[in-house]
Amino acid sequence: MLELQGLEKRYATGDLALKGVSLQLGAGEVVGLIGPSGAGKSSLIRCINRLVVPSAGSVVFDGVDMGRQNARGLRAARRRIGMIFQEYALVERLTVMENLLSGRLGYTGFWASWFRRFDARDIERAFGLLERVGLAGMEDKRADALSGGQRQRVGIARALMQDPRLLLVDEPTASLDPKTSRQVMRLLLELCQERGLAAIVNIHDVVLATEYLPRIIGLRAGTVVYDGPASGVDQRVLTHIYGDEDWSAITRQIPGGAAQADETLAPALALQEAAA
Numbered sequence: 001m002l003e004l005q006g007l008e009k010r011y012a013t014g015d016l017a018l019k020g021v022s023l024q025l026g027a028g029e030v031v032g033l034i035g036p037s038g039a040g041k042s043s044l045i046r047c048i049n050r051l052v053v054p055s056a057g058s059v060v061f062d063g064v065d066m067g068r069q070n071a072r073g074l075r076a077a078r079r080r081i082g083m084i085f086q087e088y089a090l091v092e093r094l095t096v097m098e099n100l101l102s103g104r105l106g107y108t109g110f111w112a113s114w115f116r117r118f119d120a121r122d123i124e125r126a127f128g129l130l131e132r133v134g135l136a137g138m139e140d141k142r143a144d145a146l147s148g149g150q151r152q153r154v155g156i157a158r159a160l161m162q163d164p165r166l167l168l169v170d171e172p173t174a175s176l177d178p179k180t181s182r183q184v185m186r187l188l189l190e191l192c193q194e195r196g197l198a199a200i201v202n203i204h205d206v207v208l209a210t211e212y213l214p215r216i217i218g219l220r221a222g223t224v225v226y227d228g229p230a231s232g233v234d235q236r237v238l239t240h241i242y243g244d245e246d247w248s249a250i251t252r253q254i255p256g257g258a259a260q261a262d263e264t265l266a267p268a269l270a271l272q273e274a275a276a
């Protein structure tokens with residue numbers, strides 16, 4: 001459903017953020033995008049919907065070559081790509097419901113949205129989504145009165161208002177506590193499964209990424225250096241992506257990972273030593 005071929009991005013400053021990235025994503029496939037700061041993760045996800053215009057290469061989404069669309073074609077394609085971006089934060093002074101309905105603005109004529117006359121079906125849909133993300137009864141709260149986790153849930157519900165096929169998710173847990181982070185990741189994954197949605201999740205937390213996202217793409221200096229199962233993210237892979245470090249504290253926590261095989265022996269060994 002998504003195919004990137006030789007994607008490059010050079011900014012006007014001369015920074016080469018992406019150096020020929022190629023990858024494919026199947027319908028309903030959910031991947032985690034990891035890599036050090038400046039590796040090009042945000043540039044990559046922004047190139048997909050042309051918030052950032054690639055310098056070379058192609059993005060084909062659901063058979064549509066994003067680089068060959070006129071403004072109308074691009075708008076239509078973008079409607080099927082939901083964004084959950086930190087900086088696309090909520091409109092603080094609007095209510096939760098108004099924030100959700102603004103997710104439908106792409107479908108609503110200018111004047112209708114200007115007067116905020118929304119379709120009754122959209123309102124019904126918004127109530128359903130609020131309930132699904134665990135925010136039933138919060139529709140009249142102002143966005144600036146919400147906690148970080150609640151805000152992220154509104155962001156997720158808002159992205160789903162446009163009935164996307166693909167979600168681009170930029171650091172969904174960056175400012176959340178560990179428990180809320182896990183709740184948000186779980187919710188995202190469940191929603192993707194329920195709706196057959198594909199997603200690319202840019203995330204710094206490797207443990208969280210490997211726990212919830214079955215496929216991991218590791219980016220270093222604008223190049224994909226790992227693309228494989230979460231269970232394959234080991235000391236060698238992390239060193240390749242981020243550089244030299246003792247990664248054992250992280251690899252021990254990777255589900256099904258190589259380090260776990262040793263880990264299962266560790267308590268037994270410790271017990272033997274204590275008994276000796």
Ligand SMILES: Nc1ncnc2c1ncn2[C@@H]1O[C@H](COP(=O)(O)OP(=O)(O)OP(=O)(O)O)[C@@H](O)[C@H]1O
Nearest residue numbers: 011012013015017036037038039040041042043044
């Ligand atoms: N608007 C821009 N203008 C010029 N250079 C940019 C711009 N955005 C990003 N860059 C550069 O492109 C490179 C990749 O940045 P990008 O933000 O995509 O990385 P990232 O992996 O998302 O980093 P982080 O994890 O810190 O968000 C960096 O060298 C950055 O300085």
